[in-house]
Amino acid sequence: MQEILTLNSISPKGVERLSSSLFHVADDVEAPAGILVRSQNMHEMELPESLLAIARAGAGTNNIPVEQCTARGVVVFNTPGANANAVKELTIAGLIMACRNLAPALDWVGGLKGEGDAVAKLVEKGKSRFVGPELAGKRLGVIGLGAIGVKVANVATHLGLEVYGYDPYISVEAAWNLSRNVIHCVNLNDLYSQCDLITVHVPVTKDTVGLINSEAIAQMKQGVRIVNFARGELVDNGALLAGVRTGRVGCYVCDFPTEELLGEPGVVALPHLGASTPESEENCAVMAADQLRDYLLNGNIHNSVNLPNVELPRVGGSRICVLHKNVPGMLSGITGAASEAGLNIENLVNKSRRDVAYTMLDVSGNVGGGVVARLKGLEGCIRVRII
Ligand SMILES: NC(=O)c1ccc[n+]([C@@H]2O[C@H](COP(=O)([O-])OP(=O)(O)OC[C@H]3O[C@@H](n4cnc5c(N)ncnc54)[C@H](O)[C@@H]3O)[C@@H](O)[C@H]2O)c1
Numbered sequence: 001m002q003e004i005l006t007l008n009s010i011s012p013k014g015v016e017r018l019s020s021s022l023f024h025v026a027d028d029v030e031a032p033a034g035i036l037v038r039s040q041n042m043h044e045m046e047l048p049e050s051l052l053a054i055a056r057a058g059a060g061t062n063n064i065p066v067e068q069c070t071a072r073g074v075v076v077f078n079t080p081g082a083n084a085n086a087v088k089e090l091t092i093a094g095l096i097m098a099c100r101n102l103a104p105a106l107d108w109v110g111g112l113k114g115e116g117d118a119v120a121k122l123v124e125k126g127k128s129r130f131v132g133p134e135l136a137g138k139r140l141g142v143i144g145l146g147a148i149g150v151k152v153a154n155v156a157t158h159l160g161l162e163v164y165g166y167d168p169y170i171s172v173e174a175a176w177n178l179s180r181n182v183i184h185c186v187n188l189n190d191l192y193s194q195c196d197l198i199t200v201h202v203p204v205t206k207d208t209v210g211l212i213n214s215e216a217i218a219q220m221k222q223g224v225r226i227v228n229f230a231r232g233e234l235v236d237n238g239a240l241l242a243g244v245r246t247g248r249v250g251c252y253v254c255d256f257p258t259e260e261l262l263g264e265p266g267v268v269a270l271p272h273l274g275a276s277t278p279e280s281e282e283n284c285a286v287m288a289a290d291q292l293r294d295y296l297l298n299g300n301i302h303n304s305v306n307l308p309n310v311e312l313p314r315v316g317g318s319r320i321c322v323l324h325k326n327v328p329g330m331l332s333g334i335t336g337a338a339s340e341a342g343l344n345i346e347n348l349v350n351k352s353r354r355d356v357a358y359t360m361l362d363v364s365g366n367v368g369g370g371v372v373a374r375l376k377g378l379e380g381c382i383r384v385r386i387i
């Protein structure tokens with residue numbers, strides 16, 4: 001029985017994928033082989049010795065100490081695209097909120113409680129202060145054309161927006177899915193200087209922190225409306241608030257409230273609701289649980305953010321999984337150790353990703369402690385598992 005620790009609430013549909021005869025899933029296990037997590041910050045958490053893998057039910061992995069995991073031989077998964085539709089829909093709502101002043105309008109209407117029969121009259125008299133432009137005919141800049149950005153860009157073209165897209169690292173699959181009506185921007189300056197609305201859909205990394213800063217805002221059109229359902233850290237809130245206060249930024253709609261943003265006219269902050277739909281919570285949890293199960297039971301890796309994707313159909317016997325540094329000589333060291341132990345290699349796969357690599361061997365013969373010790377002793381070996 002392997003233990004799985006859940007951090008955050010994980011959709012039961014996902015937990016159900018981890019059969020109770022093989023896994024004990026709970027929020028208080030002590031020696032987890034796997035962790036299922038959503039947004040909980042794991043940077044300060046001590047990773048248990050027993051930990052083999054972390055599955056993030058969602059897209060962003062900035063809450064996970066990925067580098068530390070790699071060094072320790074802990075595989076980190078995410079669930080690409082599983083919540084993209086939910087975020088796309090809320091982004092469209094955010095664009096409409098940014099234009100049509102929905103948040104202040106709702107606040108104002110709420111304040112009419114107690115006005116009795118005068119409510120209808122007061123509404124008609126006061127509504128003009130919430131007039132805002134339509135989306136159709138405006139220019140929208142989409143930064144980041146991954147699972148979410150592509151969906152947002154495509155649907156925006158159907159709403160009559162002229163869409164500009166920027167993503168220097170766009171994947172082949174995303175490029176295939178992107179509407180040909182989306183105008184390709186090769187640099188951010190072009191996008192900033194032309195767009196009435198800007199939406200961000202990139203991960204937060206050391207390169208994207210503070211992407212929307214005072215220099216970026218200075219290049220944007222007067223009154224630009226900015227929507228951010230990606231991560232709060234992508235925006236320099238000081239620069240943003242300065243822009244909002246001078247009117248350079250017409251409105252900022254985000255999913256990441258902070259103390260400084262609250263109560264600020266021109267800022268709408270939602271409580272990280274982008275992926276909060278039953279459909280996406282279920283999609284993410286199922287995908288995360290399936291990936292975790294396949295790794296723990298079979299050693300296969302799908303959708304990892306730190307290890308290569310590796311799949312090997314099982315051909316019987318025992319499976320040896322070696323996670324190691326991507327350095328010369330590892331493969332011969334591993335196969336040599338297996339041969340010396342009298343094991344016959346029936347099937348083998350070896351893949352690398354940047355500094356790390358993963359080798360899986362299906363062997364016939366008795367895998368004893370000697371071969372495991374020998375593999376662990378190889379210079380560059382990070383982790384050995386026999387399944
Ligand atoms: N609000 C929410 O609840 C919520 C939900 C899902 C995802 N997110 C956030 O949205 C982000 C995007 O999600 P996704 O599913 O589309 O991820 P994704 O990996 O499919 O797409 C990210 C895209 O950003 C691009 N990119 C990376 N750096 C860039 C840069 N400097 N400039 C332009 N493009 C760059 C990549 O090439 C990729 O195409 C996630 O990393 C996460 O932080 C938030």
Ligand SMILES: O=C(O)CC[C@@H](O)C(=O)O
Binds near residue numbers: 038039
């Ligand atoms: O789990 C959530 O609710 C949010 C997930 C989201 O931020 C993501 O990056 O996928």
